[in-house]
Amino acid sequence: MSWVWLALSILSEVAGTLCLRASAGLQRRVWFIPVVISYTAAFLFLSRTLAAGMPLGVAYGLWAACGVALVCLLSRVIWKDSLTRRALIGIGCIVVGVILVEAG
């Protein structure tokens, strides 16, 4: 069950971050509402994940690493945000590094 909560938490976090982008730097006020709801939901789902027995390091590592990868992927698909090959390799290193820190 903890995996379901973690998946929901990651999806909420990614949605919140994409809404930050959609708000154009908090200038489109309508997007405030989904930003706040999404991040609040992300933290609540994360606390459910921990309550369901997943260790904090594992949960937080997967949460952060999957969040980074998904945000990168989706902002590329939705807004055609261009990232250089160097930046993409860097994001790959970051995902691996975060998992190592939290699982280590």
Next chain:
Amino acid sequence: MSPRRILLLTGAIVAEVAATLMLRASVADPIWIPGVVVLYAAAFFILGLTQRLGMPLGAVYATWSASGVALVAVLGVVFFGELLSIGAIIGIAVIIIGVILVESGSSDDSGTPDDAGTPDGPVAPGSGYTEVTE
């Protein structure tokens, strides 16, 4: 990297790290909870401001998130006497390499802010928004 980019990213990272450390401290003493809420809100707010400069979201989010993880791990040793495993130390090194690659491989205007409103739109960046967060 422009000075504004460094300032915003640093501000967002510092707020998030402080919030996460307070979250840990609040387990023992709930007096920290208001600080946790305010600082997390500040972190996401500053993160939102980075989008006003048209910084690519994937790069900004990766740098912010990973720097937070690495700093919290290091400061956990300082404030809470935690120990870092070899794997965690290697992970921190890999994160640092990743952040350098991301930040040197992306520029402020490599995003496409045009379809998400003007980056320097109606409210000038740094005009009171930054005061709120500091």
